[in-house]
Amino acid sequence: MLSHPGRLSLAYFLVLIVMGTVLLILPATSRDGQPTDFNTAFFTTVSALSTCGIVIVDTAEYWNLFGQAVILLCIQFGGLGVMTFASLITMTISRRIRVTQQLLAADELGASKLSEVRSVINVVLICTFSVEIIAFSMLFPALLRLNEGQMSQSLWEAIFFAVASYNNAGFTPDTAGLYINSWSVGLPILLSAFVGTLGFPVILNVFQCAHRRQGPKRWNLHTKLTVVTTMSIVTTSLLWFLSVEWNNTTLFHNADLSSKLWHALVAAVMPRSAGFDISWMPHVSEQTKLFMSWIMFIGGGSASTAGGIRVTTFAVLILVCRAAFLRRKDDSVFGKRLHTQTVIMSVAITATCSILIYVASLILLTITNRSLTDIVFECCSAFGLGGYTLGVADPSNPGTLYVLAALMVIGRLGPMTVAYAISKPQPPQAVRYPAESIIVG
Amino acid sequence: MLSHPGRLSLAYFLVLIVMGTVLLILPATSRDGQPTDFNTAFFTTVSALSTCGIVIVDTAEYWNLFGQAVILLCIQFGGLGVMTFASLITMTISRRIRVTQQLLAADELGASKLSEVRSVINVVLICTFSVEIIAFSMLFPALLRLNEGQMSQSLWEAIFFAVASYNNAGFTPDTAGLYINSWSVGLPILLSAFVGTLGFPVILNVFQCAHRRQGPKRWNLHTKLTVVTTMSIVTTSLLWFLSVEWNNTTLFHNADLSSKLWHALVAAVMPRSAGFDISWMPHVSEQTKLFMSWIMFIGGGSASTAGGIRVTTFAVLILVCRAAFLRRKDDSVFGKRLHTQTVIMSVAITATCSILIYVASLILLTITNRSLTDIVFECCSAFGLGGYTLGVADPSNPGTLYVLAALMVIGRLGPMTVAYAISKPQPPQAVRYPAESIIVG
Ligand SMILES: [K+]
Numbered sequence: 001m002l003s004h005p006g007r008l009s010l011a012y013f014l015v016l017i018v019m020g021t022v023l024l025i026l027p028a029t030s031r032d033g034q035p036t037d038f039n040t041a042f043f044t045t046v047s048a049l050s051t052c053g054i055v056i057v058d059t060a061e062y063w064n065l066f067g068q069a070v071i072l073l074c075i076q077f078g079g080l081g082v083m084t085f086a087s088l089i090t091m092t093i094s095r096r097i098r099v100t101q102q103l104l105a106a107d108e109l110g111a112s113k114l115s116e117v118r119s120v121i122n123v124v125l126i127c128t129f130s131v132e133i134i135a136f137s138m139l140f141p142a143l144l145r146l147n148e149g150q151m152s153q154s155l156w157e158a159i160f161f162a163v164a165s166y167n168n169a170g171f172t173p174d175t176a177g178l179y180i181n182s183w184s185v186g187l188p189i190l191l192s193a194f195v196g197t198l199g200f201p202v203i204l205n206v207f208q209c210a211h212r213r214q215g216p217k218r219w220n221l222h223t224k225l226t227v228v229t230t231m232s233i234v235t236t237s238l239l240w241f242l243s244v245e246w247n248n249t250t251l252f253h254n255a256d257l258s259s260k261l262w263h264a265l266v267a268a269v270m271p272r273s274a275g276f277d278i279s280w281m282p283h284v285s286e287q288t289k290l291f292m293s294w295i296m297f298i299g300g301g302s303a304s305t306a307g308g309i310r311v312t313t314f315a316v317l318i319l320v321c322r323a324a325f326l327r328r329k330d331d332s333v334f335g336k337r338l339h340t341q342t343v344i345m346s347v348a349i350t351a352t353c354s355i356l357i358y359v360a361s362l363i364l365l366t367i368t369n370r371s372l373t374d375i376v377f378e379c380c381s382a383f384g385l386g387g388y389t390l391g392v393a394d395p396s397n398p399g400t401l402y403v404l405a406a407l408m409v410i411g412r413l414g415p416m417t418v419a420y421a422i423s424k425p426q427p428p429q430a431v432r433y434p435a436e437s438i439i440v441g
Numbered sequence: 442m443l444s445h446p447g448r449l450s451l452a453y454f455l456v457l458i459v460m461g462t463v464l465l466i467l468p469a470t471s472r473d474g475q476p477t478d479f480n481t482a483f484f485t486t487v488s489a490l491s492t493c494g495i496v497i498v499d500t501a502e503y504w505n506l507f508g509q510a511v512i513l514l515c516i517q518f519g520g521l522g523v524m525t526f527a528s529l530i531t532m533t534i535s536r537r538i539r540v541t542q543q544l545l546a547a548d549e550l551g552a553s554k555l556s557e558v559r560s561v562i563n564v565v566l567i568c569t570f571s572v573e574i575i576a577f578s579m580l581f582p583a584l585l586r587l588n589e590g591q592m593s594q595s596l597w598e599a600i601f602f603a604v605a606s607y608n609n610a611g612f613t614p615d616t617a618g619l620y621i622n623s624w625s626v627g628l629p630i631l632l633s634a635f636v637g638t639l640g641f642p643v644i645l646n647v648f649q650c651a652h653r654r655q656g657p658k659r660w661n662l663h664t665k666l667t668v669v670t671t672m673s674i675v676t677t678s679l680l681w682f683l684s685v686e687w688n689n690t691t692l693f694h695n696a697d698l699s700s701k702l703w704h705a706l707v708a709a710v711m712p713r714s715a716g717f718d719i720s721w722m723p724h725v726s727e728q729t730k731l732f733m734s735w736i737m738f739i740g741g742g743s744a745s746t747a748g749g750i751r752v753t754t755f756a757v758l759i760l761v762c763r764a765a766f767l768r769r770k771d772d773s774v775f776g777k778r779l780h781t782q783t784v785i786m787s788v789a790i791t792a793t794c795s796i797l798i799y800v801a802s803l804i805l806l807t808i809t810n811r812s813l814t815d816i817v818f819e820c821c822s823a824f825g826l827g828g829y830t831l832g833v834a835d836p837s838n839p840g841t842l843y844v845l846a847a848l849m850v851i852g853r854l855g856p857m858t859v860a861y862a863i864s865k866p867q868p869p870q871a872v873r874y875p876a877e878s879i880i881v882g
Pocket residue numbers: 051052053168169170273274275385386387
């Protein structure tokens with residue numbers, strides 16, 4: 001099983017989906033004490049496990065404390081699972097490449113595997129709980145003040161927000177999502193969600209460099225690329241909301257400047273994968289829906305709690321374009337060259353995901369009467385784990401739920417994991433074919 | 442100039458755009474004898490030169506014989522120009538790669554360049570006129586019968602259809618486009634348009650192999666890839682129209698089977714770039730609009746009269762996906778390996794074109810009230826030179842005309858040509874940076 005992290009990952013999520021669905025069907029998890037229908041329980045479980053956050057029933061109103069706890073556990077196990085498996089798969093792939101190159105059998109390296117796996121899991125756990133505890137300790141006093149001293153409610157909300165924000169899950173334990181609009185609660189959530197989108201390899205590398213008193217120049221290529229691309233996307237997004245939606249009265253409730261800036265910042269950071277504060281979503285313009293679809297499609301960092309094709313994948317594509325336009329032979333950045341294998345992987349991931357979104361959109365166009373803007377938005381939100389919804393996920397039309405649930409699962413696992421889980425590993429090719437030129441473009 | 446085919450190509454099209462626009466503004470080219478407004482003349486010239494075929498005034502009703510002749514010359518020079526320049530640019534690029542590898546100065550190879558250019562132009566001319574003459578000789582008798590013996594009208598229509606079909610221009614000299622529905626006229630147009638989308642390198646290679654009595658197995662990789670991908674796309678498209686639009690009464694006017702099959706075949710072949718018989722276009726379903734957008738985005742063969750990212754580019758992306766999913770080191774097909782440079786080029790072209798369509802859609806969403814389906818369709822039709830219109834190109838909203846005209850020009854020249862025309866060639870890189878792994882996906 002350990003030699004097949006793709007299958008292990010699929011099995012892990014399947015087992016958790018079944019467990020979560022069964023628990024949420026039980027009358028004990030809903031406020032009204034009635035059993036929940038299968039579709040709602042299944043969709044909510046998938047949405048929580050994939051840390052997507054699209055909901056069809058209100059989390060605080062529909063589920064009781066037990067139900068919310070099930071959702072929170074799904075979020076936590078989903079987030080931990082994906083970070084661990086993403087790392088294991090990366091390890092396996094890079095090892096397999098090395099192995100193929102050296103023409104060695106794959107199992108020769110099996111000896112040290114178990115200890116490596118253990119250390120990855122340890123690092124993931126330490127990273128996750130550190131950020132969550134910091135977020136909790138900032139959120140609890142703020143919530144206690146807002147809730148006028150109600151200890152148990154504040155405690156539960158602080159735990160929930162701390163876990164949900166780092167895991168970018170977008171579920172909220174209070175109905176209106178109003179707390180987000182308060183700086184004292186909103187800022188810790190925003191920061192924790194932002195750290196979550198970077199991915200634990202980046203957090204680890206930044207922390208290690210800081211520990212060794214090394215500046216950003218000594219960060220590794222992955223960290224540099226992730227941070228620069230993330231910053232570019234957030235800045236673009238911030239500028240977009242400040243310009244295109246500046247006069248949208250629904251989005252920017254109050255006229256004063258600081259409030260507008262805060263809302264634009266939330267709007268710029270959250271859609272990348274967090275998905276909190278969804279109240280203003282249906283009021284944005286058509287072009288903003290299309291813009292946000294793109295942001296959600298890119299998503300966050302690799303081995304992070306965010307989804308999408310990942311920022312590094314997008315960065316590689318941009319670097320390939322730059323190399324081609326400047327007629328360079330290599331794709332280099334920050335004084336380093338990219339491996340051809342990295343380029344191939346990025347292309348395959350982006351192409352597969354685009355085709356996936358395209359096919360899902362075609363299906364949803366057929367089974368609903370919604371506009372393409374709404375459908376593309378909802379597909380990107382499901383696949384990129386954005387967690388926003390325009391109501392295309394419709395309990396009265398179960399087909400939409402299953403299409404979107406499939407997108408969430410693939411978005412969470414990543415198309416490569418799914419493909420690796422189903423496909424048989426091929427033996428190294430014995431023949432290398434001669435190259436021949438073709439004309440493209 | 443010859444060492445910069447990109448700039449030469451840009452200059453060629455700019456000069457022809459100016460000349461065509463001036464001629465079409467003149468009162469002498471319109472039926473009503475009034476000067477035509479600049480926007481209409483400019484848009485029609487760009488549409489004809491790029492062999493796109495989106496029109497905002499009816500070709501047969503608005504323009505007189507002189508006007509139609511100007512349009513026909515634009516189509517002919519546009520088609521010839523792009524085939525020639527595409528080949529010259531490919532030659533330059535492949536030479537530059539070779540040169541860079543051998544670390545030679547670029548001008549050392551200048552000696553034989555002029556003769557090579559001359560032979561490319563000869564081949565393009567021979568290919569073009571052969572197909573056009575064959576199409577003409579099939580169309581003339583058929584049109585003569587349909588026009589009840591009117592010699593001069595049939596002659597003009599046969600010439601026009603012969604040139605417009607091979608160049609995939611989609612302009613038609615008769616108002617209703619009804620002739621397409623007759624087998625005797627429709628089939629030569631369909632075949633000629635299909636041959637046009639293959640591109641002259643494919644036509645040449647197939648002809649050479651046939652001459653040497655060699656079967657398809659001896660075709661070169663470019664021909665094999667183009668033919669197989671083209672056939673797959675046409676078959677998919679045919680199946681789509683036969684299934685999804687089977688009960689669309691507007692699309693399939695008559696109930697009988699042979700008529701349905703013929704319409705589906707036209708619908709499957711034409712949108713790839715030809716754009717004739719546009720009457721049924723506004724009546725297709727939303728999902729068919731999205732499907733056709735994809736078909737038009739891919740377009741036809743390289744160095745052909747069709748547009749889009751080209752079928753070989755699309756095929757390379759699919760091969761990259763296959764290699765990544767099967768964990769193969771090389772992208773191989775038909776017993777040949779693809780050059781890394783080919784992959785880089787395909788990725789850069791597809792990514793740039795996608796971003797282009799995305800940005801154009803954002804602009805059109807902002808300046809019009811049309812739905813995203815219609816806008817994406819029209820953008821893909823302009824960029825992929827499909828020639829269909831849903832009326833997003835609106836003379837009363839000149840902004841739409843300029844956005845679409847820009848897409849046509851870039852779609853015709855290809856984004857690489859435009860980039861090469863503007864960018865300075867870089868000296869071969871002296872330093873090769875060390876490679877570093879990053880995590881993607
Ligand atoms: K989310």
